[in-house]
Structures are given as C-alpha cells and as structure tokens.
Amino acid sequence: MSQHNKPTPLSGFPELLPAQRNAELAVIDHLRRSFELHGFSSLETRIVEPLDRLAKGGEIDKEIYVLRRLQADDEASDSGLGLHFDLTVPFARYVQENAGKLEFPFRRYQIQKAWRGERPQEGRFREFTQADVDIVAKDELPFHYDVEVARVMAEALAGLPLPAMSLQTNSRRLIEGFYRGLGAADPQRLIAITDKLDKVPADAIKRQLVEEAGLDDTRAQQCLRLAQIRTPDTSFVERVRSLGVEHELLDQGLTELAAVLDGCAGIRSDGFRVEANLRIARGLDYYTGTVFEIYMEGYESLGSVGGGGRYDSLVSDGATTYPGVGISFGISRSMVPLLQRGVLTGSRSVPSAVLVALADEASRATSDAVAQQLRARGIPTEVAAAPQKYGRQIRYAERRGIPFVWFPATDAATDQVKDIRSGDQTDADRASWQPPAEDLHPRAVSMHVKEEQP
Amino acid sequence: MSQHNKPTPLSGFPELLPAQRNAELAVIDHLRRSFELHGFSSLETRIVEPLDRLAKGGEIDKEIYVLRRLQADDEASDSGLGLHFDLTVPFARYVQENAGKLEFPFRRYQIQKAWRGERPQEGRFREFTQADVDIVAKDELPFHYDVEVARVMAEALAGLPLPAMSLQTNSRRLIEGFYRGLGAADPQRLIAITDKLDKVPADAIKRQLVEEAGLDDTRAQQCLRLAQIRTPDTSFVERVRSLGVEHELLDQGLTELAAVLDGCAGIRSDGFRVEANLRIARGLDYYTGTVFEIYMEGYESLGSVGGGGRYDSLVSDGATTYPGVGISFGISRSMVPLLQRGVLTGSRSVPSAVLVALADEASRATSDAVAQQLRARGIPTEVAAAPQKYGRQIRYAERRGIPFVWFPATDAATDQVKDIRSGDQTDADRASWQPPAEDLHPRAVSMHVKEEQP
Numbered sequence: 016m017s018q019h020n021k022p023t024p025l026s027g028f029p030e031l032l033p034a035q036r037n038a039e040l041a042v043i044d045h046l047r048r049s050f051e052l053h054g055f056s057s058l059e060t061r062i063v064e065p066l067d068r069l070a071k072g073g074e075i076d077k078e079i080y081v082l083r084r085l086q087a088d089d090e091a092s093d094s095g096l097g098l099h100f101d102l103t104v105p106f107a108r109y110v111q112e113n114a115g116k117l118e119f120p121f122r123r124y125q126i127q128k129a130w131r132g133e134r135p136q137e138g139r140f141r142e143f144t145q146a147d148v149d150i151v152a153k154d155e156l157p158f159h160y161d162v163e164v165a166r167v168m169a170e171a172l173a174g175l176p177l178p179a180m181s182l183q184t185n186s187r188r189l190i191e192g193f194y195r196g197l198g199a200a201d202p203q204r205l206i207a208i209t210d211k212l213d214k215v216p217a218d219a220i221k222r223q224l225v226e227e228a229g230l231d232d233t234r235a236q237q238c239l240r241l242a243q244i245r246t247p248d249t250s251f252v253e254r255v256r257s258l259g260v261e262h263e264l265l266d267q268g269l270t271e272l273a274a275v276l277d278g279c280a281g282i283r284s285d286g287f288r289v290e291a292n293l294r295i296a297r298g299l300d301y302y303t304g305t306v307f308e309i310y311m312e313g314y315e316s317l318g319s320v321g322g323g324g325r326y327d328s329l330v331s332d333g334a335t336t337y338p339g340v341g342i343s344f345g346i347s348r349s350m351v352p353l354l355q356r357g358v359l360t361g362s363r364s365v366p367s368a369v370l371v372a373l374a375d376e377a378s379r380a381t382s383d384a385v386a387q388q389l390r391a392r393g394i395p396t397e398v399a400a401a402p403q404k405y406g407r408q409i410r411y412a413e414r415r416g417i418p419f420v421w422f423p424a425t426d427a428a429t430d431q432v433k434d435i436r437s438g439d440q441t442d443a444d445r446a447s448w449q450p451p452a453e454d455l456h457p458r459a460v461s462m463h464v465k466e467e468q469p
Numbered sequence: 470m471s472q473h474n475k476p477t478p479l480s481g482f483p484e485l486l487p488a489q490r491n492a493e494l495a496v497i498d499h500l501r502r503s504f505e506l507h508g509f510s511s512l513e514t515r516i517v518e519p520l521d522r523l524a525k526g527g528e529i530d531k532e533i534y535v536l537r538r539l540q541a542d543d544e545a546s547d548s549g550l551g552l553h554f555d556l557t558v559p560f561a562r563y564v565q566e567n568a569g570k571l572e573f574p575f576r577r578y579q580i581q582k583a584w585r586g587e588r589p590q591e592g593r594f595r596e597f598t599q600a601d602v603d604i605v606a607k608d609e610l611p612f613h614y615d616v617e618v619a620r621v622m623a624e625a626l627a628g629l630p631l632p633a634m635s636l637q638t639n640s641r642r643l644i645e646g647f648y649r650g651l652g653a654a655d656p657q658r659l660i661a662i663t664d665k666l667d668k669v670p671a672d673a674i675k676r677q678l679v680e681e682a683g684l685d686d687t688r689a690q691q692c693l694r695l696a697q698i699r700t701p702d703t704s705f706v707e708r709v710r711s712l713g714v715e716h717e718l719l720d721q722g723l724t725e726l727a728a729v730l731d732g733c734a735g736i737r738s739d740g741f742r743v744e745a746n747l748r749i750a751r752g753l754d755y756y757t758g759t760v761f762e763i764y765m766e767g768y769e770s771l772g773s774v775g776g777g778g779r780y781d782s783l784v785s786d787g788a789t790t791y792p793g794v795g796i797s798f799g800i801s802r803s804m805v806p807l808l809q810r811g812v813l814t815g816s817r818s819v820p821s822a823v824l825v826a827l828a829d830e831a832s833r834a835t836s837d838a839v840a841q842q843l844r845a846r847g848i849p850t851e852v853a854a855a856p857q858k859y860g861r862q863i864r865y866a867e868r869r870g871i872p873f874v875w876f877p878a879t880d881a882a883t884d885q886v887k888d889i890r891s892g893d894q895t896d897a898d899r900a901s902w903q904p905p906a907e908d909l910h911p912r913a914v915s916m917h918v919k920e921e922q923p
Contacts, residue, residue: 082536085532
C-alpha cells in the first residue's frame with residue numbers, strides 16, 4: 016500500500032511468473048497423484064525446528080536460518096528455532112512426537128519448501144521445494160518396501176513433463192560385501208574413496224586405493240571394475256559374479272538390487288529409465304542398504320536432482336527404533352534452471368481454457384451466464400475485461416495463452432467458439448461443448464531453444 | 470539419525486495428523502478448484518520480505534520473525550529479511566517487481582502460510598495457512614470486479630465441508646455517504662466509532678457519537694439504525710432509504726452493494742449465505758469501497774475467519790497505480806479449532822481406497838499386480854503389509870479407514886472385494902470395478918460431538 020522503489024529479486028529465492036508457476040503446479044500435481052495412488056499420506060510440517068534438532072550429532076554443519084522475534088526483549092530475541100534445511104529432520108521429529116497416533120508402516124509424502132543459507136548457484140537455492148516419499152516402520156521394515164519406494168518414485172518420475180530422468184540405484188550391502196570378499200579391512204574407507212569416481216580420474220582413485228587403503232594392484236583394479244558396472248536390468252549380477260569375488264553380504268546385496276530392478280521393470284519409458292549403477296554410495300551418510308540417485312539427462316552439471324535410500328533408524332526413542340526407506344526429488348533443483356533458461360514453461364499464464372467475449376457492457380450478464388455454465392461443467396473460464404473490438408479481445412486471450420474464445424449468441428444465431436491457434440470458428444452448445452482434454456488445464460511444455468552455433 | 474528426547478508440540482505452530490491433513494487437503498483442493506474455474510492464476514511467493522517492506526508507513530506494528538544466518542559473522546548475521554505476516558505485502562511487492570511481465574487485470578489466488586510472532590490463542594497461530602484471491606488492474610479497476618471477487622469466494626465457501634459460513638458485505642461509500650448526508654464533519658471518525666458495535670453496547674456507541682463526534686441525538690440514533698440493517702438480499706436499499714438521508718455517495722454505495730448481492734444471488738445454499746451487513750467497515754484499514762467479512766456459524770467467538778475489500782492502490786510506482794479488490798480466507802483460522810475440538814476430521818488417514826489382501830508372502834507379486842491394475846484406473850491402492858490372517862488384514866484397513874479390502878482370486882475362483890463398513894463381499898473384476906465416487910478420495914467429515922448436558 017505504501018510507495019516503494021521498484022524491488023529487485025533476492026538472490027537464491029527464486030519466484031516464478033504465472034506461466035512458469037503453472038508448469039511447476041503440473042509437476043507437483045503429477046507427483047502428488049502418483050504418491051497418493053500408492054497410498055502415501057500427505058504430511059506438512061511446520062517450517063521451524065528447535066536448533067538442537069537441526070544439529071547432527073551435536074554439530075550444525077548446514078547453513079541454517081535462525082528466527083528472532085523483532086519486537087522481543089533483547090535477551091529473549093532468539094527463538095531457539097531454525098528453518099528446516101530438508102524434510103527428513105522434521106519428518107523424524109514428527110514420527111517420534113506422534114508415534115502413538117500413527118499406523119505403521121507409515122507411508123508419507125511431503126512436498127514442501129526447505130531453506131539453506133548457503134551461497135546461491137545454479138540448481139542450489141536458499142529457498143527450494145522438494146518432494147519426499149518415505150516408508151517407516153516400527154522395529155523392522157521388510158526389504159520389499161525398498162522395491163515399493165523405488166517403484167512409486169520411478170512411476171512419478173516416468174510421467175514428468177521434464178527432460179529424461181534416470182533413477183540410479185545400488186546396494187551398500189553389495190559393495191560392502193564385495194570389499195569384504197576382497198579381504199579389505201575397512202570397507203567404509205573404500206566406499207569413501209570410490210564414491211569420488213565421478214569427480215576424480217580413475218587412475219588417481221586407484222592410487223588412493225593402493226596407497227591409502229592398502230589394496231594390492233589387482234584388488235584395486237577389481238574395485239574400479241565393480242564401480243564401472245552400470246546396467247538397465249539385472250545383467251549386473253552376471254558381471255559382478257564374473258569378477259570372482261565371494262561373500263555372503265555380496266550375495267544378499269545382489270539379490271536385493273536385482274529385486275529393485277525387477278520391481279521397476281515395467282516402468283521404463285522414453286523419458287525415464289532405472290539403472291543399476293554400482294558406483295553410487297551416497298557418501299558416508301546414514302544409508303545402510305539400497306541407495307538411489309536421480310539424474311536429469313543433459314543437465315548432469317546440476318549434479319543429482321534427488322536421491323535417498325534405506326536407513327536402519329530414522330529415529331529411535333530408546334525402546335523403539337524406526338527404520339525407513341525413502342527418496343527425495345528436488346523440484347526447484349530440477350525445474351528452476353529449466354524455467355530460467357526458458358527451455359520449460361507453462362502452456363498458459365492463466366488456468367482459463369475459455370475467454371467469453373463481451374459484445375458490449377450491457378451484455379456482461381449474458382457473458383457471465385455463459386461462463387457460469389461452462390464452469391459448472393469443470394471448464395475454467397473467464398469473461399473479457401472490456402467490450403473492445405473482437406480482434407482486441409482475441410489478442411487479450413492470445414497474450415494469456417487462452418486457447419478458446421467464446422462468442423455468445425446474438426439474436427437468433429447460436430453461440431460460436433473459436434480455437435485461436437487454428438482460427439477455426441464453429442457453432443457450439445454451451446451446455447455440452449468440451450475442449451480437448453489436453454487444453455482443459457495448463458500443462459508444462461518444453462520450448463525448443465536454438466542452440467548457439469559453435 | 471540421532472536419538473532425542475520425545476519432542477513436544479510448539480505452541481502456535483499447529484501440525485496435523487494424517488486424517489486431519491486429509492481434511493485440510495480436501496478444503497484446499499476445493500478452494501483451488503473454485504478459484505481456477507474463475508481464471509485465477511496460482512501464485513507462490515518466497516516466505517521472506519525485506520524488513521522495510523514489512524513496515525507499514527515506516528512503522529512495524531506486527532510481531533515479525535526476522536531471519537539470522539547461524540554461521541554468519543556477527544556483524545552481518547541479520548539478513549534484513551523477515552517472514553511475511555500476510556499474503557498481501559508479498560503480492561504487492563511481486564506485482565510491482567513483475568509489472569512489466571504480467572497481464573492486467575491480473576487475477577491471482579495464493580494459498581500459503583504466513584507467520585506472526587504474537588501470543589497464540591484459539592484461532593490465532595504463529596504459523597497459519599490462508600487462501601487469498603485478488604484482482605488487480607493498472608490505473609483503473611471497474612466495479613464489476615468487486616462482484617466477481619465476491620462471487621468466486623462465495624462459490625468457494627458455499628462448497629466447503631465446514632460449518633455454515635456467511636460472507637457479509639458492505640460498502641464504505643454507502644456508510645460514508647450516509648454520514649455525509651447526515652451532515653457529519655468527519656465521517657472517518659464515525660466509522661471508527663460504529664465499527665466497535667460488535668464489542669461495545671449500542672448505548673455506549675451512541676454516547677460516543679454524541680460526545681466525541683458531535684452528533685445530535687436524532688442523528689446518532691440514525692447511525693445506529695443504519696448499523697443494524699442486515700439483509701440476505703437487496704431489501705437493505707429500501708430500509709436505508711426509509712431513514713431519509715440523501716447523498717450522492719450514498720446512492721453510489723447502495724447501487725454497488727446491491728450489485729454485489731445480486732451477483733451472488735444464485736449461490737446461497739444450506740451451508741452458506743451472503744448478507745448485506747451495514748455495520749461492517751474493516752476498521753480504519755486501506756479499504757475504499759466494498760468490504761467483506763467471513764464468519765463461521767457457531768464459531769463467532771473466533772471472530773471473522775476472513776475478509777477483504779477494495780483498495781484504490783495495492784501499490785504505486787509513481788507513474789502507475791494498481792487498484793485491486795480481494796478477499797482472504799483463513800484456512801488455519803477456521804479449520805484448526807474444528808480439528809482440535811474433534812468436530813472435523815478426514816474420512817481416513819491414508820489416500821488408499823483399497824487394501825489388497827495378501828494370501829502369503831509368495832503371492833505378493835499377484836497382490837502387487839492387482840494393485841497396479843487398480844491404480845492404472847485412478848484408484849489409490851495399497852497392499853497389505855504382511856500375510857496375516859484375513860481378519861487381521863481387515864482390521865489393518867479399518868484402523869486406517871480404508872473402505873475396501875480386495876481378495877485376489879485363488880485357483881479358479883474370481884477376485885472378491887469387501888466393503889468393510891457393511892461387511893458385503895462380492896465378486897469383482899479388477900479391470901472394471903469402481904468404488905463409489907465419494908469413497909475414491911479422503912473427504913473432510915463432521916463428527917457429531919455430543920453436547921454436554923447443562
């Protein structure tokens with residue numbers, strides 16, 4: 016209400032224009048629908064957690080935003096609350112707080128924002144939206160839930176109107192078993208070294224395996240061979256077996272990872288694939304079995320746009336432990352760079368599929384009545400702002416991307432509807448006309464941006 | 470992750486259990502659908518604004534949460550950013566920032582959280598969700614948009630699965646014109662006095678009108694009579710006319726308010742009504758024409774659960790002014806007290822309409838396949854966690870509120886489905902069976918809480 020200088024965007028806090036927001040909504044709606052079809056309940060947590068919850072093992076290693084009450088007394092100004100930096104910490108706290116009121120196994124999805132104070136860069140924001148699915152049980156979580164979580168995220172990703180995605184998966188049991196079978200004394204050390212294979216040349220990794228982990232040359236070579244196995248099906252089993260390493264834990268890992276691949280077998284599509292990728296470990300995080308990373312094709316420079324895995328203990332309250340398995344997908348991480356580069360947008364800036372034209376101000380009631388009849392049948396409709404010449408009303412629709420302009424009947428004539436893309440104008444019955452299904456709501460559409468000539 | 474003492478809820482930051490969240494989602498989905506049918510675009514703004522934006526006329530009168538980066542140097546630790554306390558300040562800033570990229574009139578809805586550091590009480594939270602609709606134009610916004618905004622909110626409220634609501638409306642032009650017609654020197658002063666009529670006895674108001682505003686007894690009485698007019702239709706016009714006051718601005722106000730009532734005439738329903746209520750003024754806020762308040766029947770103690778009106782300038786950048794009209798509905802304000810009292814909840818805690826039973830662990834693939842076929846036809850489905858006795862699997866569904874349990878065919882027999890509420894079990898075809906439409910997704914349901922005997 017007061018007058019201000021023109022505001023400028025805040026770095027790291029991306030905001031979308033209406034057409035871009037419609038693309039984001041299409042993605043969120045698709046994710047939500049996929050998760051709900053599989054019985055995952057929606058959860059929304061408060062944005063704040065006590066600071067000691069945000070600390071990991073006593074130490075806070077994330078850039079956290081702390082809340083202070085502006086009007087509070089100086090000494091009490093810090094609220095002791097910080098904005099959550101992911102959706103896992105609040106989920107763990109929620110499960111512990113409400114354990115007695117929840118039914119386990121508890122499947123939940125959470126599509127919400129999180130905040131980190133770190134320096135913004137492409138694909139990394141201070142405020143970002145992510146979509147998490149997790150299944151959490153009491154005491155024990157059978158392995159088939161790993162397959163279930165992979166499948167629900169795979170189905171969700173397969174239908175996204177975004178560049179091709181891959182859900183890459185591995186088993187920490189498989190790699191740990193392999194290293195143990197090799198006779199390695201400290202498998203965690205090997206995981207830490209080979210995990211850097213995407214950033215460090217293979218030669219250097221091999222040298223580290225020999226010098227730092229004490230492997231001989233042959234064994235170091237076998238570690239590298241394992242890490243190079245990547246298959247779209249269960250053929251990785253044969254390839255691991257051919258390396259000649261034996262261990263009980265390796266067997267279990269191979270069986271489990273094969274089950275994940277089998278479970279997702281039906282879901283591969285043009286825009287999506289599931290792969291066993293035996294170099295994936297998710298660092299030294301708390302994952303204990305299956306692990307996942309999500310990559311977007313052509314945008315590998317963004318790094319992974321999601322990931323997750325199985326953890327033996329989301330939270331423990333002494334008497335009870337809650338193991339879980341989950342995957343997180345970065346909505347802002349994947350979408351905002353596409354929206355900012357202009358390779359993705361919404362098919363229109365408004366939800367309206369129809370603009371009802373206005374002959375003159377006196378016939379506004381007529382145009383309103385047509386709009387109400389179309390809305391009553393689920394067709395988003397708006398009425399022209401002013402009784403301008405029809406050519407200007409059509410351009411009004413065009414600027415918003417509204418595909419149809421409706422001309423109410425005058426005198427004895429019938430209503431007509433114009434598809435402003437083709438220019439086709441036909442008689443139409445306001446009580447029965449339907450737009451094509453793909454025009455009913457805004458969609459996310461890819462724009463073909465001309466590559467610059469080299 | 471780490472082990473913690475059992476967390477306790479944070480006062481003023483309400484969180485919902487899964488069934489309650491499903492009730493909230495049903496409300497949000499209905500609001501969104503209503504707004505989109507009328508062509509309102511979704512907007513989501515960042516949660517922070519620069520502190521000077523959150524100040525009103527240089528002074529900050531709200532309890533604001535300020536962000537501080539935990540790891541920042543001491544001197545730079547305050548970010549200068551605060552959490553927004555409503556959705557109007559960020560909307561105004563967004564319009565100004567993006568004016569060149571928006572199409573006007575710009576219809577937007579925004580369903581988002583806001584934060585206030587004030588002391589929590591029933592219906593007042595530190596973190597709360599609200600749903601705003603506004604129409605904003607460049608330079609000029611014709612009056613018919615007041616009618617449009619009233620109608621879209623009325624339609625949205627009329628379909629809510631909540632206690633009966635009323636959208637009460639008035640025109641500040643009408644009351645100001647009436648006071649001017651009475652010869653009052655300072656109509657704003659009269660508005661400020663009569664605005665307290667719901668909290669202060671009529672006698673005291675009348676005394677104030679005489680002693681503080683200098684009205685004679687007859688005129689003070691006429692002010693009170695005006696404020697007592699409340700009609701479900703345009704009959705208020707006759708009643709105001711009968712008070713014998715004349716003024717051009719009064720005429721305009723009467724015409725406009727009648728148009729709002731006429732525009733909403735078709736929308737009254739059992740659970741909802743629109744009323745002209747001539748005591749409503751929305752305090753001394755920035756509203757200039759039509760004003761609105763939303764009340765929930767039986768919960769008047771919560772105060773209004775929404776409101777809004779017309780403002781001549783949402784924002785101005787010197788050359789251009791952006792007038793608007795909008796209404797805000799408090800989702801947390803209205804729903805959380807109902808959920809906390811147990812008079813409202815979701816029809817189930819999971820999205821699943823069907824639980825597919827599991828004969829034994831070996832037939833999990835069969836049960837999964839049934840589930841996939843049902844999901845492919847849009848039916849949210851989960852598979853039983855373990856091959857327990859069917860009685861226990863049915864109780865598993867019961868505890869979650871899942872209405873149907875599906876028994877996959879064994880041998881030559883056919884699939885069967887059981888409605889666990891009626892106990893009816895019938896043959897069913899997994900390729901064509903549909904649950905009743907009202908069972909497909911969770912709904913918000915009112916619980917009849919027994920009134921205590923007096």
